[in-house]
Amino acid sequence: MLNVIKGDLYKMFRMKAIWILNIIYVVYNFLTCYLLSEFDEIRTIYGIASNIPTLLSLFVGIFMCLFINSEYKNGYIKNIAGIVTDKIHIILSKIVVSAVFTVISIIIYMVTSVIFSLMFFKLVDFDNIVEALAYLGVMTLLCIALGMIAVMIVTAFRNGALAYIMTVLISTQFIAVLLNGLWTILQYKEIVSENFDISLIFLTNYFNTEADNLKGFIVAVVYIAVSSVISIFAVKKKDI
Amino acid sequence: MEYILETNSLSKIYGRNKALDNVSIHVPKGGIYGLIGRNGAGKTTLLKIISSLATASSGEFKIFGKTSSELKGENVKIGTLIEAPGIYPKLSAVDNMQIKSLTMGINDKQRINALLELVGLDSVLKKPVGKFSLGMKQRLGMAMALIGKPELVILDEPINGLDPQGIIEVRDTISKLNREHNITFIISSHILEELSKVATVYGIIDKGVLLEEITTDALMNRCTDKIQIGTNDNEKACRIIKEFGISDFRLSDDGFIYIFEQTEKCAEINFALAKEDVPVHHLSKCSESIENYYINLTDRNGGNKNA
Known part of the structure; x- marks a missing residue:
C-alpha cells in the first residue's frame, strides 16, 4: 500500500500540471487580493480562508482527471495492476494523491493570500485562525471528494472525457443548479417531500460559504466513501 | 519437465463471444514460449488472465506451482508488457522506471541504470520517452518488466510495429536475458517466422482454441x-x-x-x-515452411469450426 502511494506521489510531483495549475492559481490570487483591496482596508484570516475560489475545487478535479486518466490512456495501469498485492491499494492511493494535491494548493493559496493581503491591505487580522483552519479542513475533504468522483468515473466507465465534463459541471455548480430545479419541479408535483432541502447533499453547497462545518464534513466523507467503494469494485471486477 | 506456468482449461467469455476455449498451456522453466496466433485469436486475453489483469470465466492456472488464489497477497515474480509499454511520454526513462520501481517497493537507482544499460538505453536516460522510437519504447517496456527481478516475463506482441532493426534489438535482448539470467519468457506474436528465431516451445492458438503445443525441435522436424x-x-x-x-x-x-x-x-x-x-x-x-505449417494448422481448425 505504502509503495503504491510512493509511486503515485513520485509521479504526481513529476507532472507539470501540478505546478502549472498552482501558478495560474497564484496569479488569480494576486489579482483577487489587489481588486479586493480597492474596496476594503482590513482582511481577516477567516475571510481569506472562506474566500477559497471555485477554481481550487475545479483544479483538484481536473488534476485528478489528468492523473487517473493518464494511467488508463498510456497503459500504465497494466504495469501496476498485476503487481500490487491488492488492487484496493490503487484506489486508496488516489485518495492520498487527491489529498496531497489539495493540501499543497490550499497552503499555496493561504500563504500567497496572506502575503498579497499584507502587500495590498492596511491590516490583516489573524484572530480567528482556529475557525479558519476548521473551514480549511472541511474544504480539503470536499476537494478530495470531488477528486474521488473523477477517479470513480474513470475507473468505472473508462471515460476520461466524461470525468472532465462532470468535474467542470460539479465544481462550477451547474449540476447543483440543474438538480435544484429538478427537485423544485418534483416538489411542486408533490412527488417528493417539501421538507427536504436537496442542496444539503451537494458538495458545492459548502464551497465559498460559512455553512455548518459538520454538515460539510459528513457530506465530504460520504462522497469519498461512496466514490472509493465504487472505484474499488470497478478496479477489482472489471478487466483491465 | 518442470513447468513455471500451467493453465488448466482456461475460458473467457465476452457476451456471446468465447475469446478463450479451454486453453491449457505448459510453459517450461527456463524456456521461451512462443504463443502464436492471428489477431483476435485470444493471445492477449490469455496473457491478461495470467497477468491478473483479467479474470477467467472458468478454469485455473498455476504459476510457480501455486494457483492464482494461493498467490493472492504475494509478490509474484512476474514481469509483464501487455499490448504496449505503459509509459509516461513526457517523463524520462529513469523517471518511468523509478515510478514502477517505487510502486514495487524497490528504491535502487543502480538497478534502474543497470536495466537500462541491459536494454541499450543507457545513453538516453534523461530524454523524454515520447521522443523514443517504437523499438526503444518496447525495450524500455521490457526494462520496466524486469524491475522486480522476475523469473517469468510475459511479452505481448513485443515486435509489433517494429522495423527490422528494432525486431533484431528486441529479439537479441530476449535471448540474452533468457541465456544469461535464466528468465523464462512467454512471447505472443502473429509472426511465426520471427518467433522461430528465439522460441523453444510454441503454443499455437486460433479462435480461442489451443491447437497445438510443440517444441522447436519437433516443429523443425516437421518443417524441414x-x-x-x-x-x-x-x-x-x-x-x-x-x-x-x-x-x-x-x-x-x-x-x-x-x-x-x-x-x-x-x-x-x-x-x-x-x-x-x-x-x-x-x-x-x-518440406513445409514454418509459416505454411502454421497456416495449414489454423486452416484445419477453421474448417472444423465451420463444419
Missing part, C-alpha cells in the same frame, strides 16, 4: 526438407540407410522413417532398399 519412408521391415531399412552413408535419420513413433540429409538421393535410397528385399510401401519427399 525430409524423406518419409514407410517399409514392412523398419529395422532392416534403418541398417541399410546407415550403410548408405546417412546418419541424420529417425524412426518416428508414427511408423515412418524420416531422413533429413541427402534428400536429393530419394531414388537411390529406394533402389538400395529394394535391392535388399525391403518392401517400401510409402516414399515421399516433403
Whole structure:
C-alpha cells in the first residue's frame, strides 16, 4: 500500500500540471487580493480562508482527471495492476494523491493570500485562525471528494472525457443548479417531500460559504466513501 | 519437465463471444514460449488472465506451482508488457522506471541504470520517452518488466510495429536475458517466422482454441526438407540407410522413417532398399515452411469450426 502511494506521489510531483495549475492559481490570487483591496482596508484570516475560489475545487478535479486518466490512456495501469498485492491499494492511493494535491494548493493559496493581503491591505487580522483552519479542513475533504468522483468515473466507465465534463459541471455548480430545479419541479408535483432541502447533499453547497462545518464534513466523507467503494469494485471486477 | 506456468482449461467469455476455449498451456522453466496466433485469436486475453489483469470465466492456472488464489497477497515474480509499454511520454526513462520501481517497493537507482544499460538505453536516460522510437519504447517496456527481478516475463506482441532493426534489438535482448539470467519468457506474436528465431516451445492458438503445443525441435522436424519412408521391415531399412552413408535419420513413433540429409538421393535410397528385399510401401519427399505449417494448422481448425 505504502509503495503504491510512493509511486503515485513520485509521479504526481513529476507532472507539470501540478505546478502549472498552482501558478495560474497564484496569479488569480494576486489579482483577487489587489481588486479586493480597492474596496476594503482590513482582511481577516477567516475571510481569506472562506474566500477559497471555485477554481481550487475545479483544479483538484481536473488534476485528478489528468492523473487517473493518464494511467488508463498510456497503459500504465497494466504495469501496476498485476503487481500490487491488492488492487484496493490503487484506489486508496488516489485518495492520498487527491489529498496531497489539495493540501499543497490550499497552503499555496493561504500563504500567497496572506502575503498579497499584507502587500495590498492596511491590516490583516489573524484572530480567528482556529475557525479558519476548521473551514480549511472541511474544504480539503470536499476537494478530495470531488477528486474521488473523477477517479470513480474513470475507473468505472473508462471515460476520461466524461470525468472532465462532470468535474467542470460539479465544481462550477451547474449540476447543483440543474438538480435544484429538478427537485423544485418534483416538489411542486408533490412527488417528493417539501421538507427536504436537496442542496444539503451537494458538495458545492459548502464551497465559498460559512455553512455548518459538520454538515460539510459528513457530506465530504460520504462522497469519498461512496466514490472509493465504487472505484474499488470497478478496479477489482472489471478487466483491465 | 518442470513447468513455471500451467493453465488448466482456461475460458473467457465476452457476451456471446468465447475469446478463450479451454486453453491449457505448459510453459517450461527456463524456456521461451512462443504463443502464436492471428489477431483476435485470444493471445492477449490469455496473457491478461495470467497477468491478473483479467479474470477467467472458468478454469485455473498455476504459476510457480501455486494457483492464482494461493498467490493472492504475494509478490509474484512476474514481469509483464501487455499490448504496449505503459509509459509516461513526457517523463524520462529513469523517471518511468523509478515510478514502477517505487510502486514495487524497490528504491535502487543502480538497478534502474543497470536495466537500462541491459536494454541499450543507457545513453538516453534523461530524454523524454515520447521522443523514443517504437523499438526503444518496447525495450524500455521490457526494462520496466524486469524491475522486480522476475523469473517469468510475459511479452505481448513485443515486435509489433517494429522495423527490422528494432525486431533484431528486441529479439537479441530476449535471448540474452533468457541465456544469461535464466528468465523464462512467454512471447505472443502473429509472426511465426520471427518467433522461430528465439522460441523453444510454441503454443499455437486460433479462435480461442489451443491447437497445438510443440517444441522447436519437433516443429523443425516437421518443417524441414525430409524423406518419409514407410517399409514392412523398419529395422532392416534403418541398417541399410546407415550403410548408405546417412546418419541424420529417425524412426518416428508414427511408423515412418524420416531422413533429413541427402534428400536429393530419394531414388537411390529406394533402389538400395529394394535391392535388399525391403518392401517400401510409402516414399515421399516433403518440406513445409514454418509459416505454411502454421497456416495449414489454423486452416484445419477453421474448417472444423465451420463444419
